[in-house]
Amino acid sequence: MLVHAVYPYNGPFDGSLKFNAGEIFLKVRKENDYWYLVARKDGTLGCVPHNYVEEHKNPDPQVILDYAKKALECAKHCKMVEQKNKEGVLRYFLFPKFLGNRLIRNSRLRELANEKNEDKQNVGASSRVVRAERSSKMVEKPPSPHVAQIESPQRGATQVTMPKTMVPGGLASRLVDALRLGTNADYLYCYGSFRIMLELLANEVPELRPHANLLDTMLTKSTADQRNLMYTQSPDWYLLKKYFGALGTRHSNDQECGWQLHEDQTELEHKIAVLTDILIKSNPELLRFYLSTNKYEPLTCLIDLYLRELRLPIRRRLLLATGLCCSLDKTCSHVGLSSVLPMEIIRELNSVNSESxxxxxxxxxxxxxxxxxxxxxxxxxxxxxxxxxxxxxxxxxxxxxxxxxxxxxxxxxxxxxxxxxxxxxxxxxxxxxxxxxxxxxxxxxxxxxxxxxxxxxxxxxxxxxxxxxxxxxxxxxxxxxxxxxxxxxxxxxxxxxxxxxxxxxDVKCKPNPSRLKRLIRWADAVSSSGSVCTDNGLRLTESNTIASVLDMEEAxxxxxxxxxxxxxxxxxxxxxxxxxxxxxxxxxxxxxxxxxxxxxxNSVVRLLYDLFSAPDSANLVYTTDRDVIVDVINREIRDLDSSENERLFEYVLLLGLIIAHSDYLSQGAYKGAELVESLEALLKSHSTRATSSSALRRGWDLTRVTLNRLKNNLKT
Structure with missing residues (x-):
């Protein structure tokens, strides 16, 4: 049958295949409780962890036939497989259960399987049959009388052994969740710290490098479906269900919403505070998936509770929780914008006074x-x-x-x-x-x-x-x-x-990058001093590098x-x-x-456009402020790359508006000579390039007009 990969796998062990999620294999046989012998589409044989693959639904018999042909040819001509093992694999493909009568009737496969297994010098030199050698502690099934074992390729007299344990799928995510639950730290801090810990572990114990790399791959290269499955099993998911559910129960009970008891306020503030802490520290992707899975009903529930609530301490907490949800992505912000929340906030801002x-x-x-x-x-x-x-x-x-x-x-x-x-x-x-x-x-x-x-x-x-x-x-x-x-x-x-x-x-503050940077420097310092550990590695010798990292200014x-x-x-x-x-x-x-x-x-440039679009509004800008604007325009025109046409023309248009609607020229044209030089250099760079769009042509025309107005003013 066909199987497809659920998780990516780096294949760090001799005999195992390296593959990406979604790759399809032909399952040849079960080696033991941990490994399957499979064949790639090109016929390469090797072993894959059984918990990284699952059965491919509705396989095409013709596809299976193509896989089997390639695998037979590869197994028949490969020099690296012993004679008895080669015969065992070839006989396995002739089992009726493998593909039914369709495979048995195929004359080419029967012909390949019955040929004498003789080595040929011109075929299969680059083909390899690989499998993962089984550990002595793995539970093995007795060999079938019809199927012999394929030995791993040997490198001289070196005996390669497989790991004694397998890394279950999803373990990396569960370890990060353990850090998150145990420390109540921000998920992004836990995520970054865990990856640094893996690297530190691999540097200190090189034998664990394959496992560390595998865990890092599982964490960083999992598919969206895999991540969503892990989200539903995380502690944060359970807590979101618990506290959003409690607020939903209150929202559906009009009588409870009308209570103004002190005990009720204390309990409600506690629930919202815990929920807010989760919204601040959880994985943003998990929060987005939770809200979308529940059709954004938790968000609308928060908005309704905010509108009903009259007590300021609770309103503040509800507004914060609502804002955290709305800031997750554009879909969440659209849900908030389409509700009555903006109208309520505008009403609050209209009534603001010194007592607010x-x-x-x-x-x-x-x-x-x-x-x-x-x-x-x-x-x-x-x-x-x-x-x-x-x-x-x-x-x-x-x-x-x-x-x-x-x-x-x-x-x-x-x-x-x-x-x-x-x-x-x-x-x-x-x-x-x-x-x-x-x-x-x-x-x-x-x-x-x-x-x-x-x-x-x-x-x-x-x-x-x-x-x-x-x-x-x-x-x-x-x-x-x-x-x-x-x-x-x-x-x-x-x-x-x-x-x-x-x-x-943003409603949620960005995580502080200096923390992880300090942790990275500390890990590097510790790893570099690992060779001079004392007391069997229990104590590090004094290191100026470590001291300098720890003596750094606090994040x-x-x-x-x-x-x-x-x-x-x-x-x-x-x-x-x-x-x-x-x-x-x-x-x-x-x-x-x-x-x-x-x-x-740019919203600031947009505002300056609006101010200098008419003389009365241009007069709102003081001369000193206008001089600063001209300085910035001159600097940007001079420093920006000529390929950034859009930004260049924004500054040129702003300069044209200043010249047209303010008293800039009548007051001496501040930095006029420098602006002329910058605009001439800009036009000179344009003369060497072809203008393709009408928007660019208008921009260059505007630049020439602005330059001519400045030149004429300087002459007079």
Whole structure:
């Protein structure tokens, strides 16, 4: 019969085959309780572990016949198999049970099997018949009178022995689960630590290298079906069923949902806290598979409980658990976005005041930012709520929303009395703690609006008003210039750092890579000192390398700060971390469906487009901030590779908007000469390449127009 591989196998032992999952073999016979003798499609014979393969359903008899022909030819001509063993294999293929009468009637197979088994010099030199030699402790069945054994190929006088134990499938996953259950650490830490432990074990005990490699292969190269099967047997799966089931029972009981008892609150908070811990630390793939298997009903249950709950401590925990689920992938975020969750959070943000709970408002901004940043289109009812009034309320978290500048009273009876300017600063909610979070959220909202598309639609409809193409956020900024100054400063700072914060926001903090890096260095240091162990390896000699690793600065533990107590520190870290880390704001992202294809793929650049699309909004950008923008444009045009046409033209278009709609030229054209040199160098590189698309031609035309305007201004 045919069998197919369920797991990949490296075949580290002499006589065993190396194969990938899904590969098909012809089962020749059962060697013992652990190994099958099989044949590949090319006729190669060898042994495979019986628990790595399973019977192939609905085999084609013709395919079996082809496998058998190749195996017979290989066994007949191979020099490495003794005469008696060769006859045993050939006779085995003639058993009626092997393929029924169809195989017996095949004259070619009968002819091959009955020929004398003589060695031929010109055939089968490269063919090998391999099998795994059985261990002395393996349970062997008595040899059949019709089937002899095939001995393993010998290398001189060296006797190769097989391992005394077999590695069962799924063992690697169970060992990682054991680390996860025993330490309650993040799954990704357990996963990485386990692989490092395997490498350390293989380095210290070379005889265990085959087993370590096999376990690592089982962990890293298993198929999706195999992983899903292991997920259903993990402790986290059981705990998810337990606590999601408890919340589902409460959700279906209206009377229980209406209880306001202290004991009920304590018990409910405990259940949600345990569930949240699982959502934070479990394998993300397991969580996605669990939610999809249950048709995302656990997620909708969390959302409904959040809407029903009135007590703030429980609402905070439910919102965190909901956000963790929504941030798993786009499908989960779509489920959350399609529910009433966004409308409820928008209502909370509209009613925010100085008495509101700062960590709760921070979590509201964070969850909604994730939903908006990953959405290709916002629901109509949600988008209708993103109006000028709503943005004005959120801008109170960034700066003053008064349209007039603060003044100092001329009548000052007390030199220590606060001025009206100082009183005005108190209008910034929470003293600016949530400014970074609010800016990131506003950028995610503006991501779904496009000035270029709005202009095109206004021209089509014949609407020539200046307000028709402005986004709601830009209109709110124009109406509140005091708050807009702080907001624009944050945006320019992100632009200077090549940071797009909306695609870096996540509800769950990323695992800290410095931990595993330190563990890797420690493992290397320990392995290198293993040859100088004392006390039979119980104690390592002093090693400067080991000491230096352990004396390193402790790994940053900021990712372990309680999410419930985040008062804006997470969003602020997006800006601060960008100073020391390479950003990927230029990565490919999916644009919303209702925007122009020519719009930038960066939310910060998109905002600057919107600001410089008209003179009144361009005036919101102070001269010093505009100079920083020009510096960045000049640097990027000079440094970017000419193959990155899309990003280059984004900067050129932004420069053209600054020239067209601001007083940049009238104020002396800051860095004008350097910009001319950069643009000329860019056009010179273009002259050596052919332009294939109309979009590229428009981009180069725009570059020439911008260059000519700068040159003409410098001449005058």
């Amino acid at each position: 709970n700062v960590p709760y408002i921070s979590m509201c901004l964070r969850v909604l930012t994730v939903l908006f940043a990953r959405a290709t289109e916002l629901p109509v009812d949600v988008k209708s709520k993103l109006n000028d009034s709503f943005f004005a309320n959120v801008l109170r978290l960034v700066g003053l929303t008064s349209s007039s500048e603060p003044t100092i009273s001329l009548i000052d009876f007390d030199s220590l009395a606060p001025t009206s300017e100082e009183n005005g600063k108190n209008d910034v909610l929470f003293h600016g703690q949530l400014a970074y979070a609010a800016v990131t959220f506003l950028l995610s909202c503006n991501w779904h609006y496009c000035t270029l598309a709005a202009k095109r639609m206004a021209d089509t409809e014949g609407d020539k008003s200046a307000e028709s193409h402005k986004t709601p956020l830009v209109r709110a900024l124009i109406n509140h210039p005091s708050a807009s100054r702080s907001f624009v400063e944050f945006a320019v700072q992100a632009f200077n750092r090549d940071l797009d914060p909306i695609f870096k926001v 940053d533990e900021s990712d372990l700060s309680p999410l419930l107590d985040d008062a804006g520190q997470y969003a602020a870290s997006l800006w601060s971390d960008s100073l020391n880390k390479a950003t990927d704001s230029h990565r490919n992202v999916s644009l919303p469906t209702n925007v122009s294809p020519a719009t930038p793929h």
